[in-house]
C-alpha cells in the first residue's frame with residue numbers, strides 16, 4: 658500500500674495539484690491493479706473537490722478531530738468526512754499531533770478507519786490498544802529529508818516486529834525511490850507513506866509508477 662500525503666506544499670495546493678492527480682489517475686486507468694494499493698491524502702482544502710474530480714482514485718483525510726458535527730468551527734468531525742464518502746484518515750502526524758489524547762476508538766466507531774502516525778513504539782502501543790486500522794512509524798527528523806527511514810533498519814525492524822499480525826504496519830519519512838520501498842517491505846512493512854518525493858517530482862507520472870509498481874511486483878495483496 659502506498660499512501661501519498663500531499664500535505665500543503667505549493668505544488669499540491671495550486672493548479673499543479675491537478676497535474677499530480679492527473680498522473681495518478683492515468684496510472685490507475687492503465688493499471689487497474691494499482692487502484693486499491695493507492696491512498697491519497699490531499700490538502701484538506703482540496704479533499705472533496707479532488708474526490709469529485711477523480712472518482713477512480715481513493716482519497717483519505719490528512720486529519721480528523723474528536724468533534725461533533727454541528728457548532729464546531731474550524732474542526733473536521735468524523736461524521737462530516739464519512740457522510741461525504743471519506744472513510745480513512747491519518748491522525749497524529751508529526752506535523753499535527755493529537756497525543757496524549759487518543760480518540761481512535763471514537764473515530765472508528767463513527768466509520769473512519771484510522772492510520773495512526775507514531776514517532777516511537779510507546780506511541781504505537783497506545784494506538785494498538787485502540788485497534789487502529791493501521792499504524793505508521795515516521796521518525797520526525799527524517800521527514801522531508803530524502804534520507805529514508807530504512808537507513809534505521811534496526812528501529813524499523815523493532816517496530817514492524819512488535820506490530821506484525823496485530824494491525825497494518827506502515828513506515829515513512831525520507832522515502833524517495835523504489836528501492837526504499839523494497840527495503841521497507843523487507844523490514845516487515847505492509848505499506849509506506851510518501852510526501853515530498855512525489856509532490857516535488859518533475860515527472861509525477863514516472864515517480865508514481867516507480868513507487869506503485871513495487872507493490873505490483875512484490876505482492877498483489879499489498
Ligand code: G3P
Nearest residue numbers: 662800801830831852853
Ligand atoms: O506523511 C508522510 C511524510 O511525513 C513523509 O514525508 O517528505 O519524507 O516523504 P517525506
